[in-house]
Amino acid sequence: MSWNFDESRPLFQQIVERVTVDVVSGKYNAGDKLPSVREYAVEAGVNPNTMQKALSALEESGLIVTQRNSGRYVTENSALIADYRKGAALKAAQDYIAFTKSAGLTLEEAIEVLKEAGSK
Amino acid sequence: MSYNVEVKNIVKKYGSKTVMDGVSFQIKPGTIVGLASPNGSGKTTIIKLIADFLTLDGGEITVDGKKAGPEAKAVISYLPDHDLFGGNDKVIKAVKFYSHYHKDFDAEKCKQYLKTFKIDENAKISSLSKGTREILMLILTLSRDAKLYLLDEPLANVDPVNREAIVTTILKEFKEDASVIISTHLLNDVETILDEVIMIKEGKLFCHKLVEEIREETGRSLNEFFKETFKVDWFGGENNEG
Numbered sequence: 001m002s003w004n005f006d007e008s009r010p011l012f013q014q015i016v017e018r019v020t021v022d023v024v025s026g027k028y029n030a031g032d033k034l035p036s037v038r039e040y041a042v043e044a045g046v047n048p049n050t051m052q053k054a055l056s057a058l059e060e061s062g063l064i065v066t067q068r069n070s071g072r073y074v075t076e077n078s079a080l081i082a083d084y085r086k087g088a089a090l091k092a093a094q095d096y097i098a099f100t101k102s103a104g105l106t107l108e109e110a111i112e113v114l115k116e117a118g119s120k
Numbered sequence: 121m122s123y124n125v126e127v128k129n130i131v132k133k134y135g136s137k138t139v140m141d142g143v144s145f146q147i148k149p150g151t152i153v154g155l156a157s158p159n160g161s162g163k164t165t166i167i168k169l170i171a172d173f174l175t176l177d178g179g180e181i182t183v184d185g186k187k188a189g190p191e192a193k194a195v196i197s198y199l200p201d202h203d204l205f206g207g208n209d210k211v212i213k214a215v216k217f218y219s220h221y222h223k224d225f226d227a228e229k230c231k232q233y234l235k236t237f238k239i240d241e242n243a244k245i246s247s248l249s250k251g252t253r254e255i256l257m258l259i260l261t262l263s264r265d266a267k268l269y270l271l272d273e274p275l276a277n278v279d280p281v282n283r284e285a286i287v288t289t290i291l292k293e294f295k296e297d298a299s300v301i302i303s304t305h306l307l308n309d310v311e312t313i314l315d316e317v318i319m320i321k322e323g324k325l326f327c328h329k330l331v332e333e334i335r336e337e338t339g340r341s342l343n344e345f346f347k348e349t350f351k352v353d354w355f356g357g358e359n360n361e362g
Contacts, residue, residue, distance in 0.1 A: 002284065007311055007341030010332045042291045045284070046312045047152055050332065 002045025011046055015054035016061075023063055023074050024085040034064065034072040124149040124184060124299045125170065125268060131178030132165055139165055141323040142179070149267075150296040152313055154331070154342070155303040157320040158350045163303040164201055166320065167272045170301070171198040184267040194223075197266035199257055201273045201303075205245045211256060212241040218260050230263035233289065237282070250277040258286055262293045269300040275309055283309050311342040319349065 005014055022028050034055075035043065041051040055072060058064040062080055066072050075081065100110035125147040132140035139162050147153055157163050168174040170181055172188045186192040205214050211234065218225045234241060237255050245253060254277050261269060271290075275283050283306075290300065291313055302310055311331060319326040326349070331342050338345055 002288070002312070005312060007308070008335060008339055008344065010335045011312060012332060038294070041294075042288060044312075045287060045291070047315050048291070048294055049150070049315050050312075 002043070005046075011050050012054040012057065015044065015046065015051060016057050019054070019058055020061075020063060020084060021088065023081060024088050028074045030074055030078050030081060031076045032074045034074065036071060122149075122185070123147060124151075125301075126182045127166075127170070127179070128181070129179040130169060130176055130181060132162075132169060132174065133177045139323055140169070143320065143323070143325045144179075145318055145325060145328050147299045147301070147316075149299055150294075151315040152290070152294065152300045152302065154307065154310060154314040154317040155301055155320070156305065156307060156317055156346055157326075159305065162320050162323055164272055167198075167270050167301065167303055170268075171196055171270050173198070173200075195267040196270060197222075197261050197264040197268070198270045199261040199272055199274055201276070203245075203253055204257065207246060209245050210241070211239060211243050211245060211248075214245060214256065214260060215241070218263070222264050224265040225260075226263050226265065230259055233259040233263065237285065251279055251282065254278055255282060255286065258289070262289060265295075267298050269298065271300065271302045273304055274302060275304060275306050280309075287313055307346050308341070308343040314342070317342060317346075319346070321350070 003015075003018065005011055019034075028034070034040065037048055037052050037055060040055070041048040044051065055064060059066055059072075061084075062077065063075055063084060064072050065075050096114070097107065097110060100113065101107075105113070123146040125145075127143060127145050129142050129144050130140055131138065131142060143166070155163050155166060165174065169176060170183065172181075172193055176188075181188060183192045184195045186195070205217075215227060215230055215234075218230070219227045231241070234256075237252075237259065239248070239252060239256055239259075245256070248256065254274065258271070258274050261271065275286060278286060287310060290302075294300070302314070304310055314331045316329065317331050317334070318328045334340065334342055334345050340348065
């Protein structure tokens with residue numbers, strides 16, 4: 001079953017987002033080997049060149065490292081992964097704040113709702 | 121950068137009607153290209169011209185550096201938009217036919233795919249459903265080790281489940297030194313696997329673009345972009361209010 005995409009946005013961005021989530025959420029662990037470009041492209045149901053571009057972007061971000069002749073791995077730099085995890089949480093928090101603000105809640109009220117939701 | 125397919129200023133006429141009017145484009149190796157246009161706008165004509173099943177009235181086409189002829193044909197794997205086999209032929213006979221006529225045909229790979237798609241080698245081709253015959257033809261086409269795969273409407277009669285399996289098969293068989301041209305109006309089924317799209321409008325090249333670029337620039341999927349581009353003009357262009 002191929003991945004779900006929003007075809008009105010560049011796919012390579014969505015692949016980067018998805019793999020980043022897979023890394024920060026612990027679906028992949030630090031140091032795990034990733035599928036080859038070809039395998040990953042077939043799994044996702046995307047063009048191999050698009051997958052290549054996404055993996056190159058992930059390499060640039062440092063989340064993925066390439067070892068010559070042996071493939072791609074998730075970085076072993078757990079501090080970097082923690083950074084991305086925090087970044088992902090921050091992004092979600094900003095979306096939440098933007099929503100609650102537009103719904104007429106103050107920041108304090110939004111934080112109370114968040115605590116209430118977290119305690120359930 | 122050398123191109124795998126070069127189409128230069130091609131012209132095709134049917135009688136006094138010019139159906140292809142100076143179309144040019146190039147395709148690099150390792151790319152999957154969608155060929156899109158509304159019905160009757162020349163998708164099949166272009167595919168047949170590249171496959172050398174129709175003769176040009178002008179211009180030139182080269183595939184893998186070879187001009188139209190037996191040498192070029194040998195590196196093209198062509199899936200026509202109609203059945204090649206009929207009558208009482210069995211599936212296995214089609215496989216043997218391909219083995220015999222195409223040196224680059226991998227019979228083992230073909231048989232493996234027949235199993236994957238649950239097509240019985242001993243079934244009569246005429247007893248298969250239209251969709252299954254289409255899958256059979258696609259398997260035969262992709263089991264060759266060609267430089268160019270020309271797939272004319274490969275999904276038209278295939279159900280959604282098998283469509284996804286076919287798209288996966290095209291990806292599995294992707295080779296960096298070969299190109300794939302898929303002509304289809306079912307763009308939403310293939311758009312995630314395309315590098316580029318070529319759109320033909322009224323016999324001329326309308327656009328040749330990276331699909332990711334279309335998404336980036338228009339905020340639309342290829343399918344939406346296509347529908348927008350070719351939508352029916354109910355008011356004959358007289359109503360400008362949009």
